[in-house]
Amino acid sequence: MDYQATQNRLSLTRRLRRWVNGLGRRHRCCICGKHFHRFSKFQGGWDAVSPYLKELKWTGSDFDHFWCPFCRSHDRERHMMLFMEKLGYWESFSGAAVLHLAPEKWIIQKIESLQPAQYVKGDLFPSREGVVKIDATDIPFPDGTFDWVLCNHVLEHVPDDARAMRELFRVLKKGGRAILQTPVAYRLETTRENEPDVLSDPEKRLATYGQEDHVRLYGMDFFERLKTAGFSVTTRTHAELLPDIDPLRYGVNGDEELILCTKN
Numbered sequence: 150m151d152y153q154a155t156q157n158r159l160s161l162t163r164r165l166r167r168w169v170n171g172l173g174r175r176h177r178c179c180i181c182g183k184h185f186h187r188f189s190k191f192q193g194g195w196d197a198v199s200p201y202l203k204e205l206k207w208t209g210s211d212f213d214h215f216w217c218p219f220c221r222s223h224d225r226e227r228h229m230m231l232f233m234e235k236l237g238y239w240e241s242f243s244g245a246a247v248l249h250l251a252p253e254k255w256i257i258q259k260i261e262s263l264q265p266a267q268y269v270k271g272d273l274f275p276s277r278e279g280v281v282k283i284d285a286t287d288i289p290f291p292d293g294t295f296d297w298v299l300c301n302h303v304l305e306h307v308p309d310d311a312r313a314m315r316e317l318f319r320v321l322k323k324g325g326r327a328i329l330q331t332p333v334a335y336r337l338e339t340t341r342e343n344e345p346d347v348l349s350d351p352e353k354r355l356a357t358y359g360q361e362d363h364v365r366l367y368g369m370d371f372f373e374r375l376k377t378a379g380f381s382v383t384t385r386t387h388a389e390l391l392p393d394i395d396p397l398r399y400g401v402n403g404d405e406e407l408i409l410c411t412k413n
């Protein structure tokens with residue numbers, strides 16, 4: 150079979166699977182509001198995650214309930230939406246200055262609807278319209294520019310994360326807030342990084358750092374690192390903030406905490 154025929158067949162299988170997942174009412178997406186039978190898995194789902202990471206209580210995405218079959222939102226966007234809604238934070242985006250790095254599609258739409266005074270969307274490798282090239286370790290804005298900084302699932306990819314944290318802190322206004330979600334291994338005390346044998350072997354890297362392009366596995370010292378950069382750090386749990394939201398039904402990871410950083 151030639152390449153195009155293989156692609157067509159793959160896409161037909163994918164469309165069929167998405168259609169089947171879209172039937173029923175077992176799950177609900179908080180972004181598009183649709184009910185359906187099943188969220189799509191991320192790659193092989195949680196079963197494919199290494200025993201090592203499971204043992205360390207590695208917590209980030211919900212690999213088994215990842216994509217919505219209708220709007221293609223992913224679990225972390227949905228969780229963020231629910232957390233922010235519950236805390237009443239979205240209102241404060243109206244008229245605010247916002248920096249959003251590695252911006253998520255549905256969060257962009259939400260923020261734009263709130264009419265911030267300044268909304269900068271940046272990525273090291275921008276691919277979406279309206280997103281500009283920004284390196285988190287060298288943010289081209291003066292000190293104290295932004296009321297809000299959103300930078301989710303970026304720091305685990307950045308070789309000099311201490312410098313990125315200092316930059317994120319620097320551009321935040323006094324009293325401003327930053328959301329810096331990242332996967333953390335809750336049973337690992339000290340972050341694993343700078344291991345040439347892991348970094349040079351894609352399989353080892355996936356099993357140890359969780360993804361082929363992660364440069365580290367954060368342990369519990371992640372929170373200390375944020376504090377060293379100047380942030381005050383609070384974590385809020387799903388159970389505490391969203392007791393009425395069944396994580397399974399809504400396709401979010403009930404163990405994922407909101408990591409809220411402020412500049413006091």
Ligand SMILES: [Zn+2]
Binds near residue numbers: 217218220
């Ligand atoms: Zn959806």
